[in-house]
Amino acid sequence: EDKVVQSPLSLVVHEGDTVTLNCSYEVTNFRSLLWYKQEKKAPTFLFMLTSSGIEKKSGRLSSILDKKELFSILNITATQTGDSAVYLCAGRSGATNKLIFGTGTLLAVQP
Amino acid sequence: NAGVTQTPKFQVLKTGQSMTLQCAQDMNHNSMYWYRQDPGMGLRLIYYSASEGTTDKGEVPNGYNVSRLNKREFSLRLESAAPSQTSVYFCASRKTGTENTEAFFGQGTRLTVV
Numbered sequence: 001e002d003k004v005v006q007s008p009l010s011l012v013v014h015e016g017d018t019v020t021l022n023c024s025y026e027v028t029n030f031r032s033l034l035w036y037k038q039e040k041k042a043p044t045f046l047f048m049l050t051s052s053g054i055e056k057k058s059g060r061l062s063s064i065l066d067k068k069e070l071f072s073i074l075n076i077t078a079t080q081t082g083d084s085a086v087y088l089c090a091g092r093s094g095a096t097n098k099l100i101f102g103t104g105t106l107l108a109v110q111p
Numbered sequence: 112n113a114g115v116t117q118t119p120k121f122q123v124l125k126t127g128q129s130m131t132l133q134c135a136q137d138m139n140h141n142s143m144y145w146y147r148q149d150p151g152m153g154l155r156l157i158y159y160s161a162s163e164g165t166t167d168k169g170e171v172p173n174g175y176n177v178s179r180l181n182k183r184e185f186s187l188r189l190e191s192a193a194p195s196q197t198s199v200y201f202c203a204s205r206k207t208g209t210e211n212t213e214a215f216f217g218q219g220t221r222l223t224v225v
Contacts, residue, residue: 006153041218041219042218042219043154045213045214048211048212088154092211096161096167097159097205098159099159099203099205101153102153103151
């Protein structure tokens, strides 16, 4: 059965800290891993990763995929209160086109 | 650009009532998905439709049915609502083909079953 596991489940940091969020996956015929940010409404897309070792970067956020060890990390540097959200990762199966999400990591950034 | 539109945004049902959640996308996407989100549970896949004319069960399909009415619309039906189905429901769509693409989400439907 396909599954995606995220850790930690929740995290509290102070502004300026750097955080690393983890996502491991077991997905049949894996095609891509996606990261989303959710702030009280619909998830918004951050990154899609398909190849190992190639870092995707957007401002203070970056992400990388390891297809051998079946995991991805999302890094946020110099955190701000606006980064407070639930961060979701999802694995897509090429066999079925299923998109399976993890439970998410709730990040709280305190001033 | 409308993107993915879900209706209604809020709904309260009594146990045993039925209702249909509507989802429509205007991006000409092939794949559509229904998820439910409960506190601490992330997004759990209820049903999905890889293309027009096909539907498949996800992780938590019991108590639900779906219809892929056409390429644009994918509805979720609760035949006999139960309190355990109180949740926030999200519809998503994705372009499929040779390239990898992200999924786009609707704004969600908050359903309460009393």
